[in-house]
Amino acid sequence: MRPFTHYLFDVIHVGGVWATYIILSGFLVYLISKYENNLKYADYFLISSFLMRALGWGSYIFATSLWHLYAIQIFLALGEAFGTPSYNSLFSKYLDKGKFASEWGLQTTINSSLMGGAAFIGSLIVKSFGFNSLFIAMIILSLISTLFAIRFKKSFGVR
Numbered sequence: 633m634r635p636f637t638h639y640l641f642d643v644i645h646v647g648g649v650w651a652t653y654i655i656l657s658g659f660l661v662y663l664i665s666k667y668e669n670n671l672k673y674a675d676y677f678l679i680s681s682f683l684m685r686a687l688g689w690g691s692y693i694f695a696t697s698l699w700h701l702y703a704i705q706i707f708l709a710l711g712e713a714f715g716t717p718s719y720n721s722l723f724s725k726y727l728d729k730g731k732f733a734s735e736w737g738l739q740t741t742i743n744s745s746l747m748g749g750a751a752f753i754g755s756l757i758v759k760s761f762g763f764n765s766l767f768i769a770m771i772i773l774s775l776i777s778t779l780f781a782i783r784f785k786k787s788f789g790v791r
Contacts (some may be wrong), residue, residue, distance in 0.1 A: 645698055645701075648702075649698075649701045649702060649705050650705075652702055652705045652706065652709070653705040653706075653708060653709050653712075656705070656706060656709035656710075657709040657712040657713060657716075660709055660710060660712070660713030661712065661713045661716050661717060663713070664677075664713045664714060664717055665716075665717035673718075674717075674718040674721050674722050675718070675722075675781070675785045677714045677715065677717070677718035678714075678715055678718040678719055678722070678781050679778055679781045679782060679785070680711075680714050680715075681711050681712070681714040681715025681716075681718065681719075682711075682715065682774050682775075682777045682778040682781060683774075683778055684707065684708070684710060684711030684714060685708060685711045685712075685715075685770075685774045686770075686771045686774035686775050686778070687707070687711075688704055688707045688708040688711055689708075689767050689770040689771050689774065690767065690771050691703075691704045691707070692704060692763070692767045693764050693767050693768075723739060754766050754769075757769060
């Protein structure tokens with residue numbers, strides 16, 4: 633079984649796989665956010681999102697074709713769509729009146745900093761240990777997030 637990286641020599645494939653994820657995430661976030669407006673099941677959507685991402689990242693380990701990469705990106709987009717509206721609604725619920733912009737700004741700053749740091753650390757992991765090590769680390773972090781979400785589910789106060 634050849635690792636999936638052999639199929640990524642063409643930059644068009646990289647762009648196509650990434651575009652599939654981004655476009656589908658945006659579309660699915662919109663659709664699912666309509667259902668999640670009531671906050672009633674936001675905690676379940678958030679937990680499901682973490683589990684779906686762990687499964688998606690784990691799938692990369694077994695991917696052997698370009699078709700697999702597209703399928704994984706579609707699944708990860710669905711996981712993103714489950715998690716983003718639920719996280720945003722839960723976060724919005726606890727914003728301080730009169731500080732909406734600054735608190736969303738801080739959240740965006742933290743998110744961007746973590747994503748940038750993760751991308752850099754991820755590149756070091758891939759260079760030193762290979763892609764499978766990165767995917768395993770991503771699975772572990774997603775499962776830790778799942779456990780935190782389950783642990784603090786009652787504090788979400790959605791029901």
